[in-house]
Structures are given as C-alpha cells and as structure tokens.
Amino acid sequence: MLFGRSLIQRRLVSHITSPIFYPNAKPHLGHLYSSLICDVFHRWKLLQGEESLFTTGTDEHGLKIQLASEKNGFQNPKHFADKLYSDFIILDKSFNINFTRFIRTTDADHIKNVEKLWKLCHERGFIYQGEHKGWYSVSDETFYPESKIIEDPVNARKYLNTETNNEVIYHSENNYFFKLSHFNDILIDYIQSNPKFIYPEVRRVQVLNELRNNRLQDLSISRPSFRLKWGIDVPGDPSQKMYVWFDALCNYLTSIGGIDAVVNNEPYNKLLHTIKEIQSPRDWWNNTTHVIGKDIIRFHTIYWPSFLMAAGLPLPKQVVVHSHWICNGTKMSKSLGNVVDPLLMKKYYGSDPMRWFLLENTQLEEDGDFQEDKLFLLTEMFASKWGNLVSRCCSPKFNLQRAVQFFSNKKNALLVNSETLQNEADNLVKKLGDLPSLVDKKMNDFQTASALRHVWSTINDANAFMQNAEPWTKEPIEQDAIIFLCMETSRILSILCQPIIPDLAAKLLDRIDVGKEKRTADFLRIRADTTYGVGSNMKGRKVPIKRVTRRI
Structure with missing residues (x-):
C-alpha cells in the first residue's frame, strides 16, 4: 500500500530544490515552471505523510548583477538585489508555491558555507593559482573552450558560444583554478553506475557524450576583484572574488543546515520546526533532488558533483532536467511581443488553472508551447x-x-x-x-x-x-x-x-x-469518508468553479 503508512513505518524524507534565480530582471514563465514542478513534488510527498523540504531562492552575486545594478543607478548591488528579490517571492506567493526556505546568496550562513566549501577543496589539493586565457561570456559568467566558439553571423568581429548563443570576449587574467579535469572519468563511471542520477534519460546520454567527446579542462573559479567587485572574497585573498557558480551551487547545502551539519550529522532545527520527526541534514542531503532547466545542465551535472567530490562530500540523489517554454510555436522574445507574463495570466484565469495548464502541457524532454x-x-x-x-x-x-x-x-x-x-x-x-x-x-x-x-x-x-x-x-x-x-x-x-x-x-x-x-x-479510497455531504444539497450554496471571460 503506497498511501496512509505512518511516519514511524516509513521515515521517508525528500528535499527538492529549484534553481536559485538571478534577480537582474523580473521573473518569467520559466522561473514559475521550475518552482511549480518542485512545489507539486513537495506537496505530493506531504500528502502521503512523508517529510519534505522545498528550497528555492535568488543568486545575487556576480558580474551580471553588478552591471545591472550600475545600469539602474544603484551604487551598492546589495540594494539592487534587495529591491528585486521580492519579485520572486511575489510570484511564488501568487501561485501558492509552498517553499520551506527562500535562500539568498547574500545570506550570512550561505557565505560561511561557500567559504567552507572552498577551503575543503583547497585543503584537498583541488584548487591552485594560474593564468587563464580564453573566451568569456559575461551573460553566462563562464569561460568556453575554443571548440564552442563561432563568429557571430549577424555582427562582424563578434563571437558567440554554441552552448547558449551568448556573446564571448577573449582575454587573460590571473586567478584560481579548480582541477575539473581530474573528474572526467570519475563522473562517467558515476553516471553510468547511477542511471537515475541524471533524469530523463536523454539528458543523461547528453552529459555522458559531452564527457566522452570533450574531455574536461580545469576550471577558472575566481575573478580579479578589480573586474568583479560584487562577490564573495576568496578565503585569504581579497584580490580575488569567487566564481559565481561555485558560490551559487553551494546554496543547496546551506538550505538544509550547511556543510558542517551534513558532514557531522548535527541536528538543524531552523527549517524543520514544522516537521513531525526531526531528520538529520545528512538524511535530507541523501534524498535531495535538484530540478533545473536544460540551459544549466553542465553546472549541475558536471561542475557541482566535481566540487562536492573534491570537498569529500556526498552527492545529491538526482538532477531532474526540464525543457523550456515557447509561445505559440515561437521562442519568447521582447521584440516579438510574445513574452508571457505569468502574473497577468493569473489575473485573468486564476493561479490554479495556470498551475494545471503548465503541468499538463509539457514534458521534461520537450519544450512546452504556451x-x-x-x-x-x-x-x-x-x-x-x-x-x-x-x-x-x-x-x-x-x-x-x-x-x-x-x-x-x-x-x-x-x-x-x-x-x-x-x-x-x-x-x-x-x-x-x-x-x-x-x-x-x-x-x-x-x-x-x-x-x-x-x-x-x-x-x-x-x-x-x-x-x-x-x-x-x-x-x-x-x-x-x-x-x-x-x-x-x-x-x-x-x-x-x-x-x-x-x-x-x-x-x-x-x-x-x-x-x-x-x-x-x-x-483516497471509496467509502473512506462516511461523514461528508451534510448540507451539500441546500439551496444557495456557491458554485465551486466559475467561468472566466476570454482575455483576448
């Protein structure tokens, strides 16, 4: 029997995470969809009597936030992030996204955990200093190998990366490197031995092919402070700021108590005061599922497992990769005027019809068409x-x-x-x-x-x-x-x-x-409830579902 068992019998827990989102612009349909998948999974576990956590949040460091804050007249990027992160809270509340914790990467406990992760990787010999030359994307905040660089077919003397089609520029700098190359074959073995680690299967095959055909190079994981002012200092070297993805990915550990709590199995009650039976952070981490969009698959299935293994930390249970949304068969674009505003849709049609629609009209493997x-x-x-x-x-x-x-x-x-x-x-x-x-x-x-x-x-x-x-x-x-x-x-x-x-x-x-x-x-079975229906046939009772008018 799947339903109705007591917690004492089951003692099952789950921790599901959405990506943490950049608050450099207002949230869109894709943000809602990622969060909605997590919310439904979380609520489903709670319905069955399991213990569940759902964490989400905002990624508030990095060059994109720095540049966006400057463009909008903010001298302090934190003030800019303070203004915009609330838009994501509003979106979640408008659609009944029932998160357990909303984490910000500017939270004090998160910064402490990122520093801890860096020190563990460094102490174990996986971080070193060196000079980096390569193609860098400001939008993606990452370097791309030469094999992924093409000339921009529209703008002369500009270059794009083939992974996200964003512009890249070539430059060199001194910074810290992570020995990502060390984990190429280790990752292949792990993904092959754990076929559910990356889901669905088409994404698992994609990552394996990438690892086999384009062997990993060591990864630059810091930026000079004179260029990147808005970030976490490298421990012991304030002339460098940490790479934004090294910072951001650590949120998943911070959200359930932090690295020390997971390693030492210390109790952590900050989030779990509503949980019937307190579980250890290690239990939560071993049952963690990351839900992400396909555009950030490399960071979550290659970089993140490598960082964790380098630090001597266990890996999460699973990474679930979903596709994106288009509108009426066309990629959403401001210039085309077809960007879907989820709050506008909610105003006309209600939050629950939107929730149902998004979940009914897409599959993980294929883009949804709004x-x-x-x-x-x-x-x-x-x-x-x-x-x-x-x-x-x-x-x-x-x-x-x-x-x-x-x-x-x-x-x-x-x-x-x-x-x-x-x-x-x-x-x-x-x-x-x-x-x-x-x-x-x-x-x-x-x-x-x-x-x-x-x-x-x-x-x-x-x-x-x-x-x-x-x-x-x-x-x-x-x-x-x-x-x-x-x-x-x-x-x-x-x-x-x-x-x-x-x-x-x-x-x-x-x-x-x-x-x-x-x-x-x-x-959830016939005849399970023998007491309902009292007064249901009285005149004047409201109709539970009302029709709405078409917006356009």
Missing part, C-alpha cells in the same frame, strides 16, 4: 466537466448526505438497476481504486502531464455515468447510488489533486463538506 486559447479552454473544461458534475449532484433534487451514509456501509456492488450502468459503475470503481498508485508513480517520475490525463479520463467517465444513469428519473436507493459514486469520484480526485490545484481542490471539497482532517492520503 497558448492562451488552450488556457482559456482549460478553465471552460473545469467548469463544464468537474464543476458541473458537483453542481448537478448537489442539486436540491438529491440528498448527498443520505447517499453517503447509506452506501458508505455497503461493501458489495452498487445498486444500479441496469447491467450496462452497473458495468460503467464497476469500471469507475476500479479506476478510482487504481488511480492513487498510478498517479503516485507518475508524480515520482515527474510525468505530470500523463497523471493529469488519467484524472481527466476519470472525470469524463463520472460525467458519462451521471448522464447515462439519469438519477433524476430513479427511485431513491438507485438515485443515491449514482450520486454517491459521482461524488466519491470528485472527493477522491479533489484530495488527489491538492498538490496541483490547492485552492480549487479546497473549494471542491468544501462544496461537499469534506472535513479538513479528512483530506489526506488515508482517504
């Missing part, structure tokens, strides 16, 4: 399919409370006076019985689109059963059997979909008077 017409049609489906099913069964013509009380104690077949209808009812009962385990597998594999297709299929079956059974023409017992099964469908699906649509699911459960304490995974 089409506002489809989002509008989704709101129509919520109203006409799910909302209408609840409204019809909660009509004053019927008595849901009576149906629940009578059929909750009937362990045998439903009493429907038709072989065809009984077959429909039996199929619906079986589907409801199989659905929790099926959705659980899909959620754990980050296959949300597939999971939601199964939910829609069940809603459609319940509507078809309601329409074919015509309860308004039946005697009370048969009428109650039909109403009971249709509302059991909505009750179970509403509980199941709380991680996807938290507000809407709550409204659906409120409409049929399901108690707050009976909205857990323990109640």
